[in-house]
Amino acid sequence: MAEASMDAEAPTVRLGLLGSPNSGKTTLFNALTGLRAKVGNYPGVTVERREGSTRVDGRLVQVIDLPGTYGLDPVSPDEAVVARVLAGEVAEVAPPDALILTVDSCSLERSLWFVAQALRLELPTCLVLTMTDELTARGGRIDLERLSAALGIPVVSVVGHRGLGVEELRGQLRDPAAWERPPILPPNDPSERQGWMESVIERVLVQRPERDPLTAAVDRVVLHPLGGSLLFAAVMVFFFQLIFAWATPAMDAIDAAMGAAASGAKTLLPAGLLADFVSDGLIAGVGSVVIFLPQIVLLFGVLYLLEDVGYMARAAFVVDRLMGRIGLEGRAFVALLSSYACAVPGIMATRTIPSPRHRLVTILVAPLMTCSARLPVYALLIGAFVPATMAWGPLGWQGLALLALYLIGAAAALVAAAVLNRTVLRGEAMPFVLELPPYRFPPLRLWASQVWGAASAFLRRAGTIILLVSMVLWVLLTFPQVPAPPGANEAEASRHALENSAAGRLGMAIEPAIAPLGFDWKIGVGLVASLAAREVIVATLAQVYAASEEDEVSLRKAVREDRNPRTGELVFTPATVASLLVFFVFALQCMSTLAVMRRETNSWRWPVFAFGYLLALAYGASFLTYRIVDALWS
């Protein structure tokens, strides 16, 4: 009651977080609201507005996190978000009543130019100096009182990721309307504004920070023409080895737990449809995907570490020239790199790309980058069919096979971009500028919580879309129930039931279309189901084999030993496995990607185009792979 009446007295405040890219806005947003929005040491992590709220003395304060921007004339879609929110042009977002202006204290000399523009918006403004720990470490000093006096607005200094200074900032949030306002606005004319800026710097910058010695030393190695490339290659090879070597024990443990759960369900529940549904439908379906959690955690762990440390921006710098050859730019590379996690954030990340054409090309090829949803599929097939022996020294065949699949995907993305740039889409080049942040070591807790965020998103998918598809599939695999022919033994009877189920008939119907790729009807059912999301094929195969085997065997063993009942040949021959892997390298089987493409390009035209060209590529490449491997093997 008390709170409600207070709300009525003190209207809510809407605060906008404005500032240069990578200046610590989202870190501050998280500290104020308690949310866990994505942060990273790369300019352009936030590409969409995000709202949160907090209470200060019982008063509701809404905070809007915005993408970073260097100026108020937008040059890219993420910067346009800022301009539109400020202008109140976004229908569902009321414009902010006050601004928190973040300035990286180490780049004050550059940032005052933007401060001058922001003050001319004539909203109550509080300046927050971030990264003050780094300023001190680099021997720099800023006189806060003089800065506040020179600008005529309140100034707070913080170390955002450690929460220092955040309480003081909260104190300020009590009443933004009462903040001191500049007596006269900074000049608009460029040369007058520069004069204003230099005079402020002269008064407040007591000691200019030195160049960060660590960043200079590390860059001598990382950006070295030869050393840097070798280092990069070594990191990649190591990474893929790690995915197999380190994840296996944890995966085996989950596998055993799922097996126990399935047989537990069978013994606890009365034999019949319900027991089958729980053990063969739900547990086999969802469990087969959840097994890959350790690998997902490793993948995101490494990706986020590279980003938080500051390596991503360097990678963009190093490969920009190569990207230029195929008509793209370094930032497209970073968008493609984040598509290794998932194409959805990768496609969102293209908002930092100024040129609409570059952006569209990047969106269209992003699905070729090997996203984490393919990992379960690759891991299942490689784990089942590639020997777990060492190829050369500490390098195992399985890790090398996985690395090869990732490389094929990346190469295909680059070739597709070059072709699209020369044919479907043409236009002129746009400027490329990118700021390199200093190397940073984020608190372990922050990194762990971001990795956990990604892992729980994976589990949520398993608990929603994969659970849903598993249930539907179980029904389709179980009904209609056709009585077995007389005299059939148990194995023949369950095979008969499967072949006559709705899903079985669907698989049989499309078998002629996929037979040239070496796929049988069971794989066909999996392919159809995987249109929802790629990893569903693993759940599907798990259900198909759970339904057809009487005793519990691991999915890996089941696919390895499955034989065609008519010919007695193995279903998964080397040629079929290779062909299926190649199909997954190319095909765009993901509803979420299609939806985000539609949203980011504002039309169905591009998602339909992407789906079509990738399906054609997948079919063609699988067909060739099947023929070639088949010929070589026999």
Add this chain to the structure above:
Amino acid sequence: MTDLYLSSLPVGSIATVVGVTGKGIQASRLADLGFLPGTPVTCLRRAPLGDPRLYELRGVQLCLREAEAACIRVSLDG
């Protein structure tokens, strides 16, 4: 004092910005990034393949492609 474009500033040397040629949004963006008359700029290094290059100005490290650096006039002191 010799005038040249930032794109031909040798790695390791320092120059002072004279002005930005070109017009419209790109020129104003280069000003937003700190390329204002009188600003000292250092060319720190080239990318392994030659382009882009990494510059330091106003406490910030920025990479620019040759095309952008060729819009910025600088003078080499000494």
